[in-house]
Amino acid sequence: MKLKSEFSKEHVVSIKDFSVDEIEHVLDVARTMEPVAKGRKTSDILRGKILANLFFEPSTRTMLSFEAAMKRLGGDTIGFASADVSSSKKGETLADTITVCSSYADIVVLRHPQEGAARLASKFSSKPVLNAGDGAGQHPTQTLLDLYTIRKEKGEISGNKIGIAGDLKYGRTVHSLTHALSMYDTEMTFIAPQPLQMPKEILGRLSRDGIKYDQQQNIDEAVEDLDVLYVTRIQRERFPNEEEYLKVADSYNVNMKTLEDVDDGLIIMHPLPRVDEISAEVDDTDHSRYFEQAANGIPVRMALLSLLLEVEL
Amino acid sequence: MSEEKKTIKISPIKKGTVIDHIREGQSLKVMKILGLTETVVKDVVSIAMNVESSVGKKDIVKVENREIGSDELDKISLISPETTINIIRDYTVVQKKRVQLPERIKGIVKCKNRNCISNQREPIEPEFKVMSGEPVNIKCIYCEREMKEEEISENIV
């Protein structure tokens, strides 16, 4: 399988840099990674390669998943898990840290609390940079694994009615996902209380691009004819007081009652960790896919590492 | 207001650059963008604010003895897209054109997002992609936030 021909990216910074063809190519390669990701087959296509995990803020699970992806392919990892142990505490610029650390490794994975950090890193790094989340900005591997999950479960991304629920105003995950889905032929339903609805600019862009969407306040009412329900967390700190939060949080719970009249094929996704948005009783139904979704992060990250490192599969 | 009265306020210059049709109240920001507020500038600069014109009030800035380059002047379009530039030689306008919005903006505006990496102590200049001209809309190449006219004007470096 030739990899480079359909993927000319030097870095993976933002999902907005991707065309549909490039997304589909990453997802195709990810599918071929499944047996290795699950440990049924072994691979050493990245043997001798080193990944530097530079995590300026902790995100244990993201870090572990990159580590697992690299090691499944025979590569190795170095890195740090928080800013406390990096030189940034001593006042070093991110530019300098990247210049130095990219000379130690073959690929750099960056997690940083400031928006645009990965773009800056890509300008100073001598090696490919993979954005693992920059502040309220981009987290492209999350979006790609979300798309991978939808495609894997539904055969394709286009043609689905997708409900997106939670904090749509501030949530970076849902903004990136909405952007990516708008490149496909999907119908979107945004489910959130009015103060946390999708920002006007994003809705305006969807209208201009001719994307069909509607807005709902209540999950139970919106869920009926959806193919996919993507649930995200509503954060307590967005509300003026506990009482207001509880009022909303209560109506944002997916439980057995929510699922009474839904389509048999409905799948429920969540970027995790969840708090109260999805009751544990839902885990055992045929609808839940959030744990598979998290597992899908491994083949998707394996695909990106192989593509960026330009190895033959 | 008659043509005659206008010429009294804006006396002609022998040579240099006349920046006309600046949006009312934006002349100081225009000077800032052009670096004319720096103390090292030795050119004679005169400003006229709130001048009546056929389409409402405007500001005018005149810089004597210096022909400012287009690239420099085009930056003004960010805060005042209707601005026109007149290059004067020997009391005659030898070149007249409207400022044009460049495709990329570097170093004149800072990003409105305080948590943007371009607002930290890093060895880079803020940089924006121009998304649209009317109304002006630019997008930070780092954090991808978009900025509208008023926001741009508030964030001139």
Ligand SMILES: [Zn+2]
């Ligand atoms: Zn920015």
